[in-house]
Amino acid sequence: MATRHDTAAPPAKEGGAAPGRPPAAAADAEQLRRARLSRRWQRDKRWSPYAFVSPFFLLFVAFGLFPLLYTGWASLHQVELTSPTDMTWVGMRNYTRIFGDDFFWNAAKNTLTIGIISTVPQLMMAMGLAHILNYKLRASTFYRVAMLAPYATSIAAASLVFVLLFGRDYGMINWALHFGGIDAVDWQNDKWPSQIAVSTIVIWRWTGYNALIYLAAMQAIPQDLYESAALDGASRWKQFLHVTLPSLRPTILFTVVVSTIGASQVFGEPLLFDANKGASGGAEHQFQTLGLYLYEQGWVNQHLGRASAIAWTMFLILIVVGIVNYVISRRLRASS
């Protein structure tokens, strides 16, 4: 767009410098001028786009690439936060020890299970909500905004409220369970309850966001498909199964990929879920995710080298997950 603004730009000041140009030698000069301008124009056309995109890349180099490489370098050293310049070369030791590090694998397992129990119900609920919102409703805008409200809430604020809800002695959820005849659940200290509680925060926060994505995709499905399906005698449910779902396939894939990446980086919710245990993720590390473990090693225990190695291992795991996602989505696309 910017290139089109020139017609509206004010003339540059030429302040009466050349009131009457001699018409005679004009042709030659004009040609030279044109050639020069044309060269400039070429250069402009070639290099300006780079200038326009450069801010992103400068920022990326400063805040993305450099930290990435520096982390890689630090991961080959023993280095403490208290003196980051004082590095001792240890080679691959930080990586090899990850294999025998029970805490790392415990965190990896927790990340996986929390990821599953948060992503699967989340996407299914989002689909259902989107389907309902897709009907003609009164005040539909209100519902759509309401869907997005949790997403706009800060994790910290949301987690603190959930901590109160999930309290063992004075929490509202246990209070409600008590009326159902169920004994108090120790939401923070037992393994599965704590993982479910953490997942609940994630689900609460992201369901509406995914529902809106599904809704947008549903609205792009041509109405005639439903009409002809209805003519063929398909029920609402059959229509959903055989028209809506297949049409949404690319969108579903997109949300699955995004949620998987999000799930592998879960951090704020478990960190704040038990403020006393902080980064250790519970008394028995029962809800310590990889993100938390990384934070614990780096910022609580101050072992920058170890934390860097964990960060890189997580990065590699994410790449593998990304490749798997890509392969599956290609297969699916090919088959459809």
Add this chain to the structure above:
Amino acid sequence: MRARTRTTRRVVVLAAVASLGAGLLAGCADDGKSSASDDSSSGSGKGQTTITLGLFGTFGFKEAGLYTEYEKLHPNIKISENVTEKNENYYPALVNHLTTNSGLMDVQAIEVGNIAEVVATLANKFEDVSKISGVDKSNWLDWKWSQATTKDGATIGLGTDVGPMALCYRKDLFQAAGLPTDREKVGALWAGDWNKFITAGEQYKKKAKAGTFFMDSPGGLLNAILSSEKEKFYDSSGKIIYKTNPAVKDAFNLTAKAAEEGLVQAQPQFAPSWNTTIAQSKFATIACPPWMLGTIKGNAKAEDAGKWDVAVAPKSGNWGGSFLGVPKSGKHVKEAEELVKWLTAPEQQAKLFKVQGNFPSAPSTYTLPEVTGAKNEMTGDSPIGTVFSEAAKSAPVQVIGPKDQIIQQGLNDNGVILVTKGKSAAEAWDTATKTIDNNLDK
């Protein structure tokens, strides 16, 4: 026309790129200096110097009016503080700033739990405050002074408050359980031995009011026992001995026993539910440094005023207290040193105690009326000043190590708390030591 406008566009583009680039560079370059330190030049123009303090939690200097007083005494000085609520967030940032020599305030506070690590690894970043003219080592409790002093004899921070530990107890709950309520007799009940404290707890439990607990949390009990030991996690040569030190294992087992018998409630301290339980009057005792009285007051119901009392702990210990250090790379080192000296002088410590309840680390204040006459709403007419100064004077000179916090946190949060969930003491000890060893391993 076209050519001309094109040139204009180029100029605009160049200007835009240049300003973006400059902005980026400036963004990086600005990091080098602390923004607050520019105030001196851009201040009110009367040659005023602004001294900045980096603090955490509530130090109470401002609340006690000390800044205003100092500014009145020194018209050319302005004081501004920058407070981080939690030390868990404040300390990593401080370490980061110290190692990069950037973003530091003129004065930085250091918590007692971190002082050993700062002394061991970052002492060269701080001015030696013992060299400030007029600073007299004998103003402070010996152990307070030595905590901030390196092996070479440099002192990196001046002590503010200390946390001499006593035991707060509920007179009404004790009476209901048939225990004495007079603070002398209560103290005598467990004098000299934490085992007697547990015995008292067993007695309490036999006739206790339903739903109440003898003590608030396993973490609180373990902390209280450990802080009365001379050596806990490190020996005097700086070696980590927490796993082999019988004092630590005994404290752990004693706490586990209390948890097994249901003498302590399973709440971690300072969690919202712990606060609520205080409000519900369900804890009969809480290990109590002076600042804990404020916590109790903040959580207890108004009608509980006067129902609490303070007795001496089985053995005296210390919990909490901070230091003020002057980073070498600060902009106003001289002025900051003067301020720190003044803020931590005995008179100011006494004023702070009177207003805020931060207990002085200057023993000369313990005979001042501000301290001896101190009363607290929750504990009625108990002479808390005398109880706490006794504890402060008899607390051991404890060996503290750089990773004390990590070890203690592991023992509490990954150890004794598990016993309240039905794990055996041995299992809890295994989980705790495994966690701690992993966290200590570089």
